[in-house]
Amino acid sequence: MVNKKTGFRRISAATGYSISGLKSAFISEAAFRQECVLFLVLFPVALLLPVSYSTKLLLVSTLFLVLIVELINSAIEATVDRIGEEHHPLSAKAKDIGSAAVFICLIFMATVWGITLWSM
Template sequence: MESPFKGKTGLVRIWNAFNYSLAGLRAALQHEDAFRQEVLLAIVLLPIAVLYPHSGVEKALLIACVLLVLIVELLNSAVEAVVDRVSLERHELAKRAKDIGSAAVLLTLINLAAVWGLIFFG
């Protein structure tokens, strides 16, 4: 059975999707400490990436790594919210899901450090 919220098309669908995305960003900023910390990191790193005299490809890589951290953190937060919605009791599968999401964020942070290190010091 499909969601009753499906069915909008064209510009209405795009507008609604945009507003849902903004609501998701607001929710993450309001409820997720890690996301707020990573946004602060992005606020520091993105201007450096843009202003530092590198090639366009290097700038794109620097920016992409920062945005990837934010994207993966949003997905991790979504998984955690769903797991908590299903049940707050301790369960091995819930722990596994949360730990795997956390590992994904860790890998994106390692990727960020590696790419930035290679471009700036490499």
């Protein structure tokens, strides 16, 4: 019988894995580092803007969404690279689609921020 972690042990282990993943992405992914800087700059700006709480939440949500999608993209890229370094059309497609998801997310963030700032 396998001794599986349950309850607090499972949550503790999952938290450790998540922190490890964040560290790994920060160390190895320049785009993630840049988006973290963007987050650190814009997060306090969002909180200080004279807008409603729901608008502040929307602005902050777009920042978190960019980081989340970048992490997923990095995971896709790492998985594809693990499978093989040789060029394959499906590998390129997976990486390009992941990159496109980040791009769309950044456009969404810029749109929300732009509309909010323009309407002030």
